[in-house]
Amino acid sequence: MKIWCSRWALLAFLSGLCCNCNSLLCGLPSYQLARVQSVLNAAARIIYGGKRFDLITSLLHDRLHWLRVPERVHFKLCLISHVGSKQQCNDKLKCINGE
Numbered sequence: 001m002k003i004w005c006s007r008w009a010l011l012a013f014l015s016g017l018c019c020n021c022n023s024l025l026c027g028l029p030s031y032q033l034a035r036v037q038s039v040l041n042a043a044a045r046i047i048y049g050g051k052r053f054d055l056i057t058s059l060l061h062d063r064l065h066w067l068r069v070p071e072r073v074h075f076k077l078c079l080i081s082h083v084g085s086k087q088q089c090n091d092k093l094k095c096i097n098g099e
Helices: 002-024 030-048 057-063 069-097
Strands: none
Touching: 002 030, 002 057, 030 057, 030 069
16 A cells, blocks of 8 residues: 555544544543544644654644644534534424424
8 A cells, every 4th residue: 555545544544533433522631632632643743744843733724624632522512512402493393383
């Protein structure tokens, strides 16, 4: 497998894992969130060939369009509550209309 293929496979795996499971990280202490963030930072460095002490924040935001882990958790919880409230409203409207 070519190196760019393995880099993008790593990106797909980690972004899928973080996007699907980040609501489970709610309520964790900040030191444990920092561990997850360091894994994402290392993956970003691998994908773009950065060195260990290179600044990674701009790379995460500008190139990969990733949020930091606490921001991901907050976004996911807001999304879940929004979708849940919208579904609940739709169910109430169906009852009113007799569907």
